[in-house]
Protein backbone atom coordinates (compact mmCIF):
# COMPACT_ATOMS: atom_id res chain seq x y z
CA UNK A 1 0.00 0.00 0.00
CA UNK A 2 1.24 3.47 -0.92
CA UNK A 3 0.65 6.42 1.40
CA UNK A 4 1.34 10.02 0.46
CA UNK A 5 2.66 12.25 3.23
CA UNK A 6 4.28 15.62 3.65
CA UNK A 7 8.07 15.30 4.05
CA UNK A 8 11.08 17.60 4.52
CA UNK A 9 13.51 18.64 1.78
CA UNK A 10 16.13 16.45 3.42
CA UNK A 11 13.88 13.39 3.15
CA UNK A 12 13.59 13.87 -0.63
CA UNK A 13 17.36 13.67 -1.14
CA UNK A 14 17.97 9.88 -1.32
CA UNK A 15 15.34 9.39 -4.05
CA UNK A 16 16.36 12.55 -5.94
CA UNK A 17 19.95 11.32 -5.83
CA UNK A 18 19.26 7.76 -7.01
CA UNK A 19 16.86 8.68 -9.79
CA UNK A 20 17.57 12.23 -10.94
CA UNK A 21 21.24 12.85 -10.10
CA UNK A 22 22.71 9.34 -10.34
CA UNK A 23 26.50 9.34 -9.92
CA UNK A 24 26.61 13.01 -9.02
CA UNK A 25 27.35 14.70 -5.74
CA UNK A 26 24.63 14.83 -3.07
CA UNK A 27 24.96 18.61 -3.06
CA UNK A 28 23.61 18.63 -6.65
CA UNK A 29 20.37 17.25 -5.21
CA UNK A 30 19.41 20.44 -3.38
CA UNK A 31 17.17 22.94 -5.17
CA UNK A 32 17.05 26.69 -4.62
CA UNK A 33 13.93 27.37 -2.59
CA UNK A 34 13.75 23.92 -0.99
CA UNK A 35 13.48 25.45 2.48
CA UNK A 36 11.12 28.33 1.72
CA UNK A 37 7.89 28.50 3.71
CA UNK A 38 5.87 28.44 0.48
CA UNK A 39 7.57 25.23 -0.70
CA UNK A 40 6.23 21.80 0.16
CA UNK A 41 7.49 18.28 -0.43
CA UNK A 42 5.49 15.08 -0.76
CA UNK A 43 6.73 11.56 -0.19
CA UNK A 44 5.17 8.28 -1.24
CA UNK A 45 5.71 5.68 1.48
CA UNK A 46 5.66 1.93 0.92
CA UNK A 47 5.65 0.53 4.45
CA UNK A 48 8.22 2.80 6.18
CA UNK A 49 10.25 3.55 3.05
CA UNK A 50 10.11 6.65 0.84
CA UNK A 51 9.78 5.32 -2.73
CA UNK A 52 8.67 8.50 -4.49
CA UNK A 53 9.13 12.25 -4.01
CA UNK A 54 8.01 15.55 -5.50
CA UNK A 55 8.62 19.19 -4.59
CA UNK A 56 6.31 22.15 -5.21
CA UNK A 57 7.63 25.72 -5.27
CA UNK A 58 5.84 29.01 -5.69
CA UNK A 59 7.27 30.23 -8.98
CA UNK A 60 6.15 31.71 -12.26
CA UNK A 61 7.72 31.22 -15.68
CA UNK A 62 7.14 34.48 -17.52
CA UNK A 63 7.62 32.73 -20.88
CA UNK A 64 4.47 30.65 -20.39
CA UNK A 65 1.70 32.50 -22.21
CA UNK A 66 -1.15 30.61 -20.56
CA UNK A 67 -0.20 32.01 -17.13
CA UNK A 68 0.68 35.52 -18.30
CA UNK A 69 -2.28 37.00 -16.43
CA UNK A 70 -1.95 34.88 -13.27
CA UNK A 71 -0.06 36.46 -10.36
CA UNK A 72 3.13 34.77 -9.09
CA UNK A 73 1.41 33.82 -5.83
CA UNK A 74 -1.01 31.58 -7.73
CA UNK A 75 1.62 29.70 -9.74
CA UNK A 76 3.57 26.66 -8.62
CA UNK A 77 6.45 24.76 -10.15
CA UNK A 78 6.94 21.03 -9.73
CA UNK A 79 10.55 19.93 -9.30
CA UNK A 80 12.33 16.71 -8.38
CA UNK A 81 9.55 14.30 -9.32
CA UNK A 82 11.02 10.81 -8.97
CA UNK A 83 9.96 7.28 -8.15
CA UNK A 84 12.45 4.51 -7.28
CA UNK A 85 12.90 2.09 -10.19
CA UNK A 86 11.46 -0.83 -8.23
CA UNK A 87 8.28 1.17 -7.55
CA UNK A 88 7.74 2.68 -11.03
CA UNK A 89 4.68 1.81 -13.07
CA UNK A 90 2.56 0.99 -10.01
CA UNK A 91 0.65 4.26 -9.72
CA UNK A 92 3.01 5.99 -7.26
CA UNK A 93 3.65 9.01 -9.51
CA UNK A 94 -0.05 9.35 -10.22
CA UNK A 95 -0.82 9.37 -6.48
CA UNK A 96 1.82 12.05 -5.81
CA UNK A 97 0.49 14.34 -8.55
CA UNK A 98 -3.15 13.77 -7.59
CA UNK A 99 -2.48 14.65 -3.93
CA UNK A 100 -0.42 17.69 -4.90
CA UNK A 101 -3.17 19.04 -7.16
CA UNK A 102 -5.67 18.67 -4.31
CA UNK A 103 -3.38 20.57 -1.89
CA UNK A 104 -2.65 23.26 -4.48
CA UNK A 105 -6.34 23.77 -5.22
CA UNK A 106 -6.99 24.11 -1.48
CA UNK A 107 -4.41 26.95 -1.53
CA UNK A 108 -6.24 28.55 -4.51
CA UNK A 109 -3.27 27.89 -6.81
CA UNK A 110 -4.27 28.34 -10.44
CA UNK A 111 -1.45 26.66 -12.37
CA UNK A 112 1.19 23.96 -11.99
CA UNK A 113 4.09 23.93 -14.47
CA UNK A 114 7.48 22.26 -14.77
CA UNK A 115 10.36 21.28 -17.02
CA UNK A 116 9.64 17.69 -18.07
CA UNK A 117 12.26 15.21 -19.15
CA UNK A 118 11.38 13.77 -22.56
CA UNK A 119 10.91 10.26 -21.16
CA UNK A 120 8.41 11.48 -18.59
CA UNK A 121 6.24 13.47 -21.03
CA UNK A 122 3.75 10.61 -21.71
CA UNK A 123 3.25 10.20 -17.94
CA UNK A 124 2.44 13.88 -17.49
CA UNK A 125 0.17 13.88 -20.56
CA UNK A 126 -1.79 11.05 -18.92
CA UNK A 127 -2.14 13.30 -15.88
CA UNK A 128 -3.66 16.06 -18.05
CA UNK A 129 -0.59 18.27 -18.56
CA UNK A 130 0.17 19.93 -21.90
CA UNK A 131 3.44 20.70 -23.62
CA UNK A 132 3.93 24.48 -23.57
CA UNK A 133 7.32 25.07 -25.19
CA UNK A 134 9.74 23.91 -27.83
CA UNK A 135 12.26 21.30 -26.76
CA UNK A 136 15.23 22.77 -24.83
CA UNK A 137 18.31 21.43 -23.11
CA UNK A 138 19.10 21.72 -19.40
CA UNK A 139 22.89 21.30 -19.15
CA UNK A 140 23.96 17.98 -17.58
CA UNK A 141 20.33 16.83 -17.27
CA UNK A 142 19.14 16.60 -20.90
CA UNK A 143 16.29 17.60 -23.20
CA UNK A 144 13.06 18.93 -21.72
CA UNK A 145 9.70 20.47 -22.57
CA UNK A 146 7.84 22.92 -20.38
CA UNK A 147 4.49 21.46 -19.39
CA UNK A 148 1.52 23.01 -17.64
CA UNK A 149 -1.97 22.44 -16.31
CA UNK A 150 -4.44 25.09 -15.19
CA UNK A 151 -5.96 23.79 -11.96
Ligand SMILES: CC(C)(COP(=O)(O)OP(=O)(O)OC[C@H]1O[C@@H](n2cnc3c(N)ncnc32)[C@H](O)[C@@H]1OP(=O)(O)O)[C@@H](O)C(=O)NCCC(=O)NCCS
Nearest residue numbers: 081082083088089090091092093094116117120122123126
Ligand atom coordinates in the same frame (compact mmCIF):
# COMPACT_ATOMS: atom_id res chain seq x y z
C1 LIG B 1 7.98 9.56 -14.56
C2 LIG B 1 7.65 8.92 -13.20
C3 LIG B 1 7.67 10.00 -12.14
C4 LIG B 1 6.25 8.30 -13.30
O1 LIG B 1 5.92 7.70 -12.05
P1 LIG B 1 5.33 6.22 -11.97
O2 LIG B 1 4.99 5.92 -10.58
O3 LIG B 1 6.27 5.31 -12.66
O4 LIG B 1 4.01 6.37 -12.88
P2 LIG B 1 2.56 5.75 -12.58
O5 LIG B 1 2.72 4.28 -12.37
O6 LIG B 1 1.88 6.53 -11.53
O7 LIG B 1 1.85 6.01 -13.99
C5 LIG B 1 0.62 6.72 -14.13
C6 LIG B 1 0.14 6.52 -15.54
O8 LIG B 1 1.12 7.01 -16.47
C7 LIG B 1 1.58 5.96 -17.32
N1 LIG B 1 3.02 6.11 -17.52
C8 LIG B 1 3.97 6.23 -16.56
N2 LIG B 1 5.18 6.36 -17.13
C9 LIG B 1 4.97 6.32 -18.46
C10 LIG B 1 5.84 6.43 -19.59
N3 LIG B 1 7.15 6.62 -19.45
N4 LIG B 1 5.28 6.34 -20.83
C11 LIG B 1 3.94 6.17 -20.98
N5 LIG B 1 3.07 6.09 -19.94
C12 LIG B 1 3.60 6.16 -18.71
C13 LIG B 1 1.26 4.69 -16.59
O9 LIG B 1 1.10 3.60 -17.50
C14 LIG B 1 -0.04 5.03 -15.88
O10 LIG B 1 -1.12 4.94 -16.77
P3 LIG B 1 -2.56 4.38 -16.27
O11 LIG B 1 -3.04 5.37 -15.22
O12 LIG B 1 -3.37 4.39 -17.51
O13 LIG B 1 -2.29 3.03 -15.71
C15 LIG B 1 8.65 7.80 -12.82
O14 LIG B 1 8.61 6.77 -13.76
C16 LIG B 1 10.09 8.28 -12.66
O15 LIG B 1 10.51 8.65 -11.58
N6 LIG B 1 10.90 8.24 -13.73
C17 LIG B 1 12.29 8.58 -13.68
C18 LIG B 1 12.56 10.03 -13.27
C19 LIG B 1 11.82 11.05 -14.11
O16 LIG B 1 11.83 10.99 -15.32
N7 LIG B 1 11.18 12.00 -13.42
C20 LIG B 1 10.46 13.08 -14.06
C21 LIG B 1 11.36 14.23 -14.19
S1 LIG B 1 10.57 15.54 -15.10
